[in-house]
Amino acid sequence: MKQARGCAHGKVILIGEHAVVYHYPCIALPIKELQVQVDIQVAEEETLTCDLYCGPLAQLPAHLANLACAIQKSKTYCHCQDTLAFTVHSDLPAERGMGSSAAVACALIRSIFHYCQQDLPSDVLLQFINEAETLAHGKPSGIDAITTSQNEAVFFIKGQALETISMNLDADLIIADTGQLGDTKEAVSWVASQAQKKETKEALHQLGQLSLEAKLALEQKNVKYLGQLLNKAQVQLERLGVSNATLNDLVQTARAAGAYGSKLTGGGRGGCMLALCSKEKSAAVYAALQKKAKQVWKFNLKEEG
Numbered sequence: 001m002k003q004a005r006g007c008a009h010g011k012v013i014l015i016g017e018h019a020v021v022y023h024y025p026c027i028a029l030p031i032k033e034l035q036v037q038v039d040i041q042v043a044e045e046e047t048l049t050c051d052l053y054c055g056p057l058a059q060l061p062a063h064l065a066n067l068a069c070a071i072q073k074s075k076t077y078c079h080c081q082d083t084l085a086f087t088v089h090s091d092l093p094a095e096r097g098m099g100s101s102a103a104v105a106c107a108l109i110r111s112i113f114h115y116c117q118q119d120l121p122s123d124v125l126l127q128f129i130n131e132a133e134t135l136a137h138g139k140p141s142g143i144d145a146i147t148t149s150q151n152e153a154v155f156f157i158k159g160q161a162l163e164t165i166s167m168n169l170d171a172d173l174i175i176a177d178t179g180q181l182g183d184t185k186e187a188v189s190w191v192a193s194q195a196q197k198k199e200t201k202e203a204l205h206q207l208g209q210l211s212l213e214a215k216l217a218l219e220q221k222n223v224k225y226l227g228q229l230l231n232k233a234q235v236q237l238e239r240l241g242v243s244n245a246t247l248n249d250l251v252q253t254a255r256a257a258g259a260y261g262s263k264l265t266g267g268g269r270g271g272c273m274l275a276l277c278s279k280e281k282s283a284a285v286y287a288a289l290q291k292k293a294k295q296v297w298k299f300n301l302k303e304e305g
């Protein structure tokens with residue numbers, strides 16, 4: 001029986017979320033350890049099996065229209081008329097700011113092109129993920145599509161050429177999940193509704209400046225300073241109204257346990273936060289967050305060799 005597979009991975013935004021929608025820079029990195037895999041088999045009925053749904057594609061709930069879009073666009077492009085069953089295996093929690101929707105769309109698209117044995121140009125892949133993300137999030141900046149589909153950390157300004165950036169730091173990145181569903185679409189719409197206010201404009205501008213400084217800190221491998229910039233970004237995100245009490249608590253917990261810096265990551269109002277830590281402190285920060293968070297991951301930012 002003909003089979004095929006497509007893969008993608010998670011991502012986190014280090015700094016610059018929300019501001020990136022308004023053409024300010026942001027820095028994001030792939031989380032290759034957290035994988036999404038889609039397997040395709042020929043079937044009698046077109047179906048999708050994933051954490052959020054299991055059943056016929058024709059009855060997919062409206063909130064998963066992004067996935068139907070990714071499938072339909074890819075099948076049309078590849079002139080594929082076969083009836084397919086899609087099975088999604090994902091390490092990523094859904095709607096937590098770790099790029100789950102973009103990664104699943106990416107893996108679905110790749111699986112269909114693999115099934116059809118067609119080359120998938122990277123601009124077509126990004127276009128299809130972004131079309132799916134528009135249904136999921138309303139007005140995506142495009143950062144999730146890029147970081148879930150490629151292997152490098154990026155300095156990204158919407159509409160401009162991508163710059164890859166080295167994350168090779170003698171430090172650990174810890175990510176903690178509040179266990180609360182984030183709502184990126186709602187948070188992005190909220191910021192848009194406030195976008196004419198002086199306070200909002202200032203916060204977005206500050207976030208953009210902090211991303212520029214973070215790029216320098218990364219180039220100089222100055223982790224302490226980078227941590228301070230993350231803390232400053234959290235202040236601006238709170239000012240924007242996209243943090244919440246649980247995120248604030250985890251952010252403070254990480255700092256109290258010795259992190260260089262910590263902030264929410266992604267759309268906010270739930271979802272995940274991240275903390276930058278020295279190798280010496282990371283076990284303590286991990287343990288402190290584990291007492292409060294639904295799930296905690298630790299990633300070594302130091303590249304081997």
Ligand code: PMV
Binds near residue numbers: 188
């Ligand atoms: O919640 P996530 O991981 O999809 O990240 C959203 C990031 C925003 O800047 C808030 C929106 C965007 O499209 O960039």
